[in-house]
Amino acid sequence: MSEAGQARVVLVGNPNTGKSTLFNALTGLRQRVGNYPGVTVARKSGTCELADGQKVELVDLPGLYSLAAVSPDERVVVDALLGRVKNERVPDVVVVVCDATNLLRNLFLAAQIAELGLPMVIAVNQMDAAKTRGIEIDGPLLSYRLNGVPVVLLSAWKGEGITEVRRAVATGLRQKSTFPTVTWPDAIAKAVATVALAAERDTHQPVPGALAQRLLFDTAPTIAEAIGWTAEAREVPIRQAREQVRSSGLNPPAAEPMVHYARLREILEGVVRGVSRETATVAVDAILLHRIFGPLCFAAIMLGLFWSVFALAKLPMAWIQQGVDLTKAFAASYLVSTPMLQSLVADGVVGGVGAFLTFLPQILILFLFVGILEDSGYMARAAFIMDRLFSWCGLNGKSFVPLLSGFACAIPGLLSTRTIEDPKARLATAFTVPFMSCSARFPIYALMCAAFIGPRYGAFWESVAMVGMHVVGLAVAVPTAFILTRFILKVRPAPFVLELPRYQMPKPRDVIWRMWQNASEFVSKAGTLIFAITFVVWALTYFPRDPAVAERVRAESPQMNAEQVEARVQAAYVEQSWMGRFGKSVQPVFDPCGFDWKLTVGVLASFPAREVIVSTLGITYSLGEGSDANSEDLRSAMREAKWTEGSRVDTPIFTLPTVLALMIFFALCSQCGSTVATLAQEAGSWRWAAASFVYMTALAWIFATAVYQIGSKIL
Amino acid sequence: MNLDAVITTLAISAATLWLLRRLWLTLQARRKGRGCAGGCGCAAEKLADRR
Numbered sequence: 001m002s003e004a005g006q007a008r009v010v011l012v013g014n015p016n017t018g019k020s021t022l023f024n025a026l027t028g029l030r031q032r033v034g035n036y037p038g039v040t041v042a043r044k045s046g047t048c049e050l051a052d053g054q055k056v057e058l059v060d061l062p063g064l065y066s067l068a069a070v071s072p073d074e075r076v077v078v079d080a081l082l083g084r085v086k087n088e089r090v091p092d093v094v095v096v097v098c099d100a101t102n103l104l105r106n107l108f109l110a111a112q113i114a115e116l117g118l119p120m121v122i123a124v125n126q127m128d129a130a131k132t133r134g135i136e137i138d139g140p141l142l143s144y145r146l147n148g149v150p151v152v153l154l155s156a157w158k159g160e161g162i163t164e165v166r167r168a169v170a171t172g173l174r175q176k177s178t179f180p181t182v183t184w185p186d187a188i189a190k191a192v193a194t195v196a197l198a199a200e201r202d203t204h205q206p207v208p209g210a211l212a213q214r215l216l217f218d219t220a221p222t223i224a225e226a227i228g229w230t231a232e233a234r235e236v237p238i239r240q241a242r243e244q245v246r247s248s249g250l251n252p253p254a255a256e257p258m259v260h261y262a263r264l265r266e267i268l269e270g271v272v273r274g275v276s277r278e279t280a281t282v283a284v285d286a287i288l289l290h291r292i293f294g295p296l297c298f299a300a301i302m303l304g305l306f307w308s309v310f311a312l313a314k315l316p317m318a319w320i321q322q323g324v325d326l327t328k329a330f331a332a333s334y335l336v337s338t339p340m341l342q343s344l345v346a347d348g349v350v351g352g353v354g355a356f357l358t359f360l361p362q363i364l365i366l367f368l369f370v371g372i373l374e375d376s377g378y379m380a381r382a383a384f385i386m387d388r389l390f391s392w393c394g395l396n397g398k399s400f401v402p403l404l405s406g407f408a409c410a411i412p413g414l415l416s417t418r419t420i421e422d423p424k425a426r427l428a429t430a431f432t433v434p435f436m437s438c439s440a441r442f443p444i445y446a447l448m449c450a451a452f453i454g455p456r457y458g459a460f461w462e463s464v465a466m467v468g469m470h471v472v473g474l475a476v477a478v479p480t481a482f483i484l485t486r487f488i489l490k491v492r493p494a495p496f497v498l499e500l501p502r503y504q505m506p507k508p509r510d511v512i513w514r515m516w517q518n519a520s521e522f523v524s525k526a527g528t529l530i531f532a533i534t535f536v537v538w539a540l541t542y543f544p545r546d547p548a549v550a551e552r553v554r555a556e557s558p559q560m561n562a563e564q565v566e567a568r569v570q571a572a573y574v575e576q577s578w579m580g581r582f583g584k585s586v587q588p589v590f591d592p593c594g595f596d597w598k599l600t601v602g603v604l605a606s607f608p609a610r611e612v613i614v615s616t617l618g619i620t621y622s623l624g625e626g627s628d629a630n631s632e633d634l635r636s637a638m639r640e641a642k643w644t645e646g647s648r649v650d651t652p653i654f655t656l657p658t659v660l661a662l663m664i665f666f667a668l669c670s671q672c673g674s675t676v677a678t679l680a681q682e683a684g685s686w687r688w689a690a691a692s693f694v695y696m697t698a699l700a701w702i703f704a705t706a707v708y709q710i711g712s713k714i715l
Numbered sequence: 716m717n718l719d720a721v722i723t724t725l726a727i728s729a730a731t732l733w734l735l736r737r738l739w740l741t742l743q744a745r746r747k748g749r750g751c752a753g754g755c756g757c758a759a760e761k762l763a764d765r766r
Contacts, residue, residue: 338719344726529737535730674741 007056013097015063018125022156023060051167067112068218070421093172095121100130111260114179115210121150121172128155134274142271148177187248191241198237217256294385306466309365316361324354347622348538355618355634359443367518375506393478394485399429406436410675424489435477437470440610444666451635452659472667540579594658594708608673657711661704669700
């Protein structure tokens with residue numbers, strides 16, 4: 001809710017017109033932006049200072065093409081414009097953000113909003129792109145034709161015209177100029193009046209003409225439901241009104257755009273000059289969207305991305321590892337008089353958090369490249385390439401943003417399903433989003449690749465394994481979606497309409513900001529969740545400490561030197577710890593996957609959050625090696641780990657089949673408490689969340705077992 | 716109980732309580748549909764930002 005007396009200004013416009021970029025420029029906030037449609041799915045607000053010093057509440061709303069709202073994110077906009085949000089009145093000024101390269105289509109939304117009678121400001125954004133295409137826009141003439149509605153030409157991305165927007169909003173608030181409404185043909189005007197009258201009679205509340213128009217034109221019942229007009233009550237009057245329109249030779253759904261566009265063409269006559277020239281975008285797309293070269297380019301870009309992540313991160317990772325080793329050694333020497341605390345700090349906290357933090361450089365580099373690909377406009381092309389796959393498996397065309405977001409984190413991916421109109425298609429997409437390989441899986445992939453695949457097979461195969469793990473999720477998501485959409489939910493196919501954004505040079509500030517945000521989230525997680533969990537995992541792996549265990553081991557190893565005996569004592573303590581006993585009792589479940597009890601414990605500890613496995617392994621291996629482990633990092637310790645009992649005794653635990661089985665288990669398993677909770681929230685039922693959890697976990701176990709069993713036979 | 720054991724016990728208890736509190740906050744946040752309690756790496760609005 002805005003502060004008392006503070007004016008409310010809302011930003012609306014078509015998707016990907018730069019609303020959030022303008023919002024950030026006006027408020028100084030850092031709302032998520034992206035060079036593809038559908039990034040904003042909920043309202044965000046901030047304070048903006050206008051040119052006259054007045055402070056207003058600025059609200060950023062999701063993009064939409066028309067007020068005929070169907071999807072939940074579009075309803076958010078309509079509710080905000082109608083003042084139907086709890087504790088909020090109608091906006092004082094609506095800033096319609098338009099794309100300068102397609103002003104006619106963007107002004108259609110403005111013309112619809114005009115019917116609501118709200119004061120307006122037209123912000124014609126992306127003027128830089130328009131100039132490149134040879135398009136000129138006469139702002140003052142447009143303002144004159146629009147009854148004095150302030151018009152600003154700007155390039156929010158470049159920071160040009162922001163002061164003018166502040167001035168225009170101040171003027172808009174003062175003048176309250178409204179976009180001129182259209183003169184409707186008589187048949188439509190009469191039909192609107194009929195609908196308004198019937199709705200007022202049934203709902204016992206005034207229904208303005210703007211709402212009656214939506215009731216007449218829209219097929220979705222958004223407005224009818226908002227005013228409480230039941231399906232039974234509205235069916236006859238709306239059908240009769242539409243018949244009235246039809247009898248005059250007009251088709252009701254087509255009449256609205258026809259009338260608006262005819263008038264908008266008159267308004268824009270002489271305002272938009274120059275012919276749009278074909279730009280580099282068309283030439284580049286001829287290759288990147290080609291049926292054959294497109295997917296090949298996509299595969300090459302992904303391979304190059306992961307190769308760069310490994311190659312560039314090697315040195316900084318070694319520095320962090322050195323820092324962790326030094327800290328561990330320092331803690332061990334400083335706390336020598338308190339052995340329990342020494343182990344807690346050195347093996348538990350430093351070992352666990354340090355193992356996790358080692359992956360910071362890879363996370364930074366990964367998000368640098370992802371940011372560049374997103375900002376350049378390539379990610380939307382990648383979605384376009386994937387659409388053939390999506391449409392085959394029955395997913396909605398709009399599923400691409402949720403699935404794309406899911407590669408960073410499933411939670412924003414699940415929230416983006418709100419852009420999908422059909423509730424069944426939304427549910428099917430939400431169910432498949434957690435299969436996308438999120439960045440939380442990255443540390444375990446990176447650990448396995450760096451410890452086993454890289455040293456043995458080289459950087460190229462490391463990259464192939466990383467791409468493979470990202471493809472595995474998608475490969476399982478596609479048949480899952482197919483079964484869901486065709487046989488369980490029976491989703492009706494929807495056409496894929498995607499406005500491809502222009503290619504642009506990524507803005508260093510945005511890319512670095514996104515990289516920084518992800519890095520700080522990663523570090524803050526290391527300092528909070530991982531830090532706290534290391535205490536608990538350490539305690540469970542350290543206790544109980546029965547002196548009889550050490551005495552027994554010492555008695556059994558008379559031939560060994562003191563260092564070897566100490567290592568065996570530590571290993572025996574870990575095996576008889578609470579964690580060891582628990583791990584050993586559950587290990588038979590994961591034995592077919594090739595996991596020993598330490599991996600089993602790591603897998604189980606990772607159900608609240610995937611990354612926990614790295615710190616858990618860091619502690620169990622650190623404790624098992626003893627406190628003077630010769631600076632052995634986790635990777636080396638894992639390479640040397642061997643089975644201590646059973647038929648595989650004294651053979652390495654981490655063979656290629658085990659490593660691949662573990663990675664596939666993490667690629668498919670539902671190991672994130674927040675994702676399960678968000679899925680329940682978005683699906684509106686815990687049953688779907690529970691089904692997703694059981695399905696993903698069972699699938700992960702089956703695939704990991706298959707990979708380990710078949711791999712062990714072949715390799 | 717010696718000092719070593721006392722400090723270790725206090726540290727583990729504090730960490731356990733913190734984790735339980737975080738779990739409680741996450742459940743509360745989800746129940747009220749108020750965004751994420753944080754720490755999951757997601758871009759959703761953080762519960763802490765609202766308070």
